[in-house]
Amino acid sequence: MEAHSNKARGIVVTMLWLVLAGIVLTLITISPANKKLSVFLIVASFSSLMFILLWFGNAVACDLMDRWIDWIKEPLKRLVVGILVMVAYTGLASYGLVLLYKTAFGLRVGDTTTFQYSTIVVTLIITMFMHGRSFLKSWKSAEIEAEKAKKESVRANYESFKNQVNPHFLFNSLNVLTDLVYEDQDKAAKFIKQLSEVYRHVLDSRNMEVATLEEELRYLNAYLFLQQIRFGDKLKIENELKPSRGNIPPLALQMLVENAIKHNVVSEEQPLVIRLYAENGNLVVANNLQKKVLPTDRPGGVGLENIKSRYRFLTDRPVSVESDNERFIVKLPILLEG
Template sequence: MALDRKIIWREVRDIVILMLVGILMTWAGVTCRNCYDNSREFWIVASFTALMWVLLWKGNSYLADYISTKMSWIDQPGKRFLVGLVATITYTFLAMYILGAIYTLSFKFNLTAGITYSVIITIIISLFMHSRAFLINWKQSVVTAEQLKRESIAAKYESLKNQVNPHFLFNSFNALSNLVYEDQDKAVKFIKQLSEVYRYVLDTREKEVVPLADELKFLNSYIYLQKIRFADKLSIEISINTIKGGVAPLALQMLIENAIKHNVVSEDDPLTVKVFEDKGFIVVENNLQKKTSIGEPSAGVGLENICKRYEFLSSNNVEVSNNSKTFVVKLPLLTLS
């Protein structure tokens, strides 16, 4: 509410300043030296000039802001400039034509000269304003891109650190120690899958996007390790018909890891995780059965980091939804360079 009042006050202040400029210009005889012979005519001309300044300056400013919400200076600078210039000239012509038509009833006004003068002045001012807007947007985009890049690098580093944290290793080696005595062949396969997981983590640590096929292959190795640990208490179903496109490396694994970490996984309450494709998104969905407390502390890698990585990688946002029964995360498929 306080912010709204501040914006309203700023707009009122600008309008008052512009009207005062118009009145002062009339008093100085800048706009029309021979338009008035008495105080009544002076105030008619002064009000005309004041309204002209408000309509041209504020009107074109609002118009430019609206166009910028529909068309980006960064993505389409040439088109944005051309559309902005045409819209500005058109608005100026119409505003001055209507204002001039109204005021010709009160004093002699050269409508053609007034419109021409206004359009020329507006073009000069618009060139300055559009150039300034372009530079501001360009600077902001550079800052934002650099910030997202740093966040993406930090998230990838955290994902690597998460995979070598003591809890993951402890759980893996604990499962392996049991297999060595129970089933040596399965133990050998377990070691091979564990090495595949770490090889993939190391191979993708410098990559921003990986093929979906590679991520799914890695995911199968990771799921094998988890299935050895949880057996029938955990069910992970992958149903993806296409392998086109890419994903952020380790994103799918992190979502499955989070589902296991934050939900009860037991014989009485088995956890089911589904991974499937839906209209350009890879969906990870699990049934909700939240733990009252998390046994393993978070390593700093979570949904927020995944969302930030995708802000840098895609124009489509990660979609998150949940209800009393399921938790769903949708990752947009990425284009491979």
């Protein structure tokens, strides 16, 4: 309510200033022979209406063009189209107003050359002001969005780091390692090596915005080894990914695998099948859907939102999520190097 009140107040104040400008222009341009009160009032009202039409009409036109053509992405096109639209509008508005006053009062504004030139100058000033204001608004908005995206990315990276060093994963890994030490010492040694590889990558990537596919796949293989040792035949991994050129946000693939394990039943009767493959410039993580009920203190969807947030900062290509009664599929765009 207060915002609408302030906007209305701003419009009224602007109109008062425009009326004042019309009166001043009339005093400057009207010829001494025509300084009768009746003529003065007609010309002053004409000037004021002209200013109001030019100001608010050009403001509306400018706002509409801002929606269609982005100042930041297409500055030259926006400037040229803006000037053409404003010149066309100004010409039509001026002609219509002159015709109205000529019909109503017999006023011949065209006879006053000084007035014509003054109108042109005022039009140029209004046009430059509107374009300048529009550009500054767009630039400021883009700057705010960039800063917002940067903060969102920092928060997402921090959340990602917190998720990966959570005690649950370490606790489960140590439990598995305890059993392995007695059952298979060679496998236990490999388990320790892969566990250290996982945490090394987590620590190395905590300040990185993107990582190469080669690095991420090496880390992912270590993580998958740990999970398959933990779950055995309950978890089936079909990893078809090969090292290739490109980047992705660090830990993104691992988080999707972790999400699949977290949100689905993993048992001998209902083994979880996770398939990883590349398709049309995307890395795809798909799993059979067999949802389990999560405790209320472990809300779902955080990891996926984290990944989406980081992608919004890095690219216009969105993360795709597809789901039906049988499968859950997430597609991560591969980011081009450089």
